[in-house]
Amino acid sequence: MNKIIFSLILALMSINVAFAATGNAEAGKTKAAMCAACHGANGIGATDTYPNLAGQHADYITKQLNAFKSGTRVDPLMAPMAAGLSEQDMADLGAYFSSLDRTGGSTASNDGVTTETGAAAAVQVAVVYEANAISGKSLYELGDASRNIAACIGCHGKEGNSNVLIYPNLSKQHAPYIEKQLHAFKDKTRTNYAMNQFAGAMTDEDIADMGAYFVDTKAVAHIKVKRVVTIAAITEEAIAGKAKSAVCASCHGADGNSLVPMYPKLAGQHAEYTTKQLKEFKSGIRKNPIMAGMVAALSEQDMAELGAYFANQKPTLGNGKGSALGRKLYFGGDASRGITACIACHGTSGKGMAKAGFPAVANQSVEYLTAQLTSFKAGERDNDRNSIMRNVTKRLKQKDIEALAQFMSTMK
Numbered sequence: 001m002n003k004i005i006f007s008l009i010l011a012l013m014s015i016n017v018a019f020a021a022t023g024n025a026e027a028g029k030t031k032a033a034m035c036a037a038c039h040g041a042n043g044i045g046a047t048d049t050y051p052n053l054a055g056q057h058a059d060y061i062t063k064q065l066n067a068f069k070s071g072t073r074v075d076p077l078m079a080p081m082a083a084g085l086s087e088q089d090m091a092d093l094g095a096y097f098s099s100l101d102r103t104g105g106s107t108a109s110n111d112g113v114t115t116e117t118g119a120a121a122a123v124q125v126a127v128v129y130e131a132n133a134i135s136g137k138s139l140y141e142l143g144d145a146s147r148n149i150a151a152c153i154g155c156h157g158k159e160g161n162s163n164v165l166i167y168p169n170l171s172k173q174h175a176p177y178i179e180k181q182l183h184a185f186k187d188k189t190r191t192n193y194a195m196n197q198f199a200g201a202m203t204d205e206d207i208a209d210m211g212a213y214f215v216d217t218k219a220v221a222h223i224k225v226k227r228v229v230t231i232a233a234i235t236e237e238a239i240a241g242k243a244k245s246a247v248c249a250s251c252h253g254a255d256g257n258s259l260v261p262m263y264p265k266l267a268g269q270h271a272e273y274t275t276k277q278l279k280e281f282k283s284g285i286r287k288n289p290i291m292a293g294m295v296a297a298l299s300e301q302d303m304a305e306l307g308a309y310f311a312n313q314k315p316t317l318g319n320g321k322g323s324a325l326g327r328k329l330y331f332g333g334d335a336s337r338g339i340t341a342c343i344a345c346h347g348t349s350g351k352g353m354a355k356a357g358f359p360a361v362a363n364q365s366v367e368y369l370t371a372q373l374t375s376f377k378a379g380e381r382d383n384d385r386n387s388i389m390r391n392v393t394k395r396l397k398q399k400d401i402e403a404l405a406q407f408m409s410t411m412k
């Protein structure tokens with residue numbers, strides 16, 4: 001078992017330490033000569049169909065070149081361009097283009113507005129959707145929780161200037177290019193898990209609005225957009241956490257609903273509690289060899305974002321069968337044996353209390369609940385402040401523990 005777990009950790013870690021060549025901007029400049037015909041000598045696309053590369057994050061450029069080469073991103077013009085590039089070439093090109101100034105600006109596009117006059121043009125205006133830059137800005141900054149569209153700003157930054165290197169800059173990109181990519185993500189001809197979801201929920205009008213916003217983000221900078229509907233609080237933290245949770249999915253499930261009972265569900269758990277556990281796995285106060293490996297590289301900010309993300313997910317039902325004894329102990333404890341009722345801290349429906357640090361226990365798997373109660377009782381898990389849970393479990397018998405787990409798992 002240990003061997004399996006160990007090789008699993010190694011396999012997971014190797015994803016992060018994949019070889020990355022270091023780029024040389026000087027060498028990249030020479031190699032970029034062949035890109036100039038389309039992307040411009042200064043990295044500003046020659047026409048609307050060629051994206052600006054100037055000032056884009058180097059890692060993002062390298063990643064896209066790899067994708068064009070391997071065919072995971074399909075484009076007839078870029079495939080042959082990338083085919084002959086080595087890892088080193090790509091890194092050099094990334095370093096070069098990222099060093100250029102992103103001042104070229106987006107060339108104004110004709111979204112829904114024609115600059116021509118005359119009868120033919122007038123007819124065109126009548127049938128074309130009038131894209132609205134303010135609607136675009138609103139969707140960009142607030143998202144639409146009712147349709148599961150996350151706020152773009154959470155990843156791509158204010159006005160498209162992202163300071164997180166894995167998220168491409170959109171600022172000053174040609175509007176038609178942005179629209180083309182959103183359509184590509186929508187019909188999945190370009191694949192990226194997050195973007196396929198968000199663009200998939202966007203209508204053609206939303207996409208046109210987003211393009212219109214990027215024609216000139218400064219033009220509507222003074223307009224404050226207001227959230228019209230508040231359904232679920234999708235904070236910037238939660239959005240960032242989603243991307244970071246990808247490495248957790250193999251055990252805890254894509255949305256924190258793990259399919260394997262030995263791995264706890266994280267969906268719907270309080271952010272404060274999850275963050276505390278992650279910190280304690282890292283410092284070793286809570287001991288678990290698998291999780292220690294998972295959290296080693298996480299910063300406090302990562303932990304806060306992961307906590308926020310999982311707190312926003314809806315838990316699926318637990319696998320418990322229910323238990324009369326479990327119910328009795330949960331709600332009433334056992335005064336004769338000095339067992340405190342669990343309800344006092346974990347609440348009437350097992351949702352706990354976020355601020356007090358009492359975790360949700362509802363919907364959790366029987367196996368995980370049993371393991372934790374057993375571990376507290378043995379004192380192996382000792383990260384509970386003031387020994388709260390160690391004292392509670394001290395007097396529980398194995399059959400009480402099993403009964404409680406069967407009951408709590410059915411709470412929702």
Ligand code: HEC
Nearest residue numbers: 034035037038049050051061064065075077078081093180
């Ligand atoms: C013949 C024209 C042409 C040439 C030459 C060309 N490209 Fe491109 N490039 C394109 C087009 C068109 C796209 C947009 C593809 C799409 O719509 O998905 C693109 C997209 C890209 C992207 C993705 C940009 C983004 O924001 O996702 C990168 C990176 C890129 N090219 C790098 C290069 C480099 C480096 C070279 C030189 C080695 C090069 N290109 C040469 C036409 C060209």
Ligand code: HEC
Nearest residue numbers: 150151152155166167168178181192194195198210239243
């Ligand atoms: C969870 C983070 C996240 C959110 C939220 C997000 N994106 Fe993205 N977006 C990405 C990532 C990552 C990529 C790069 C995908 C790749 O590597 O091909 C991307 C790529 C893009 C691109 C292509 C850029 C290029 O240069 O080719 C566009 C356009 C885009 N996103 C627009 C949006 C819009 C509009 C929204 C809001 C509706 C949005 N994104 C929300 C993460 C996000």
Ligand code: HEC
Nearest residue numbers: 008247248250251262263264274277278288290291294306
């Ligand atoms: C290889 C499998 C695996 C991966 C990947 C993994 N975990 Fe875990 N996780 C576990 C196991 C096993 C436990 C139970 C530990 C215990 O019994 O104390 C756990 C427990 C936890 C707990 C404690 C839950 C609770 O209710 O107290 C949190 C929080 C957590 N993991 C978060 C994460 C996050 C965030 C990631 C991604 C950064 C992640 N895990 C990746 C296996 C994994």
Ligand code: HEC
Nearest residue numbers: 340341342344345357358359369372383384388389392404
């Ligand atoms: C006085 C408050 C209190 C009482 C009473 C209490 N708990 Fe807890 N419980 C806690 C706290 C606090 C934690 C979290 C410890 C930590 O920070 O790791 C916890 C954690 C747990 C966990 C681990 C959750 C996880 O996701 O890992 C389980 C299971 C649990 N309690 C079950 C019970 C049961 C069953 C009872 C009743 C027999 C009970 N608790 C009574 C405060 C309490």
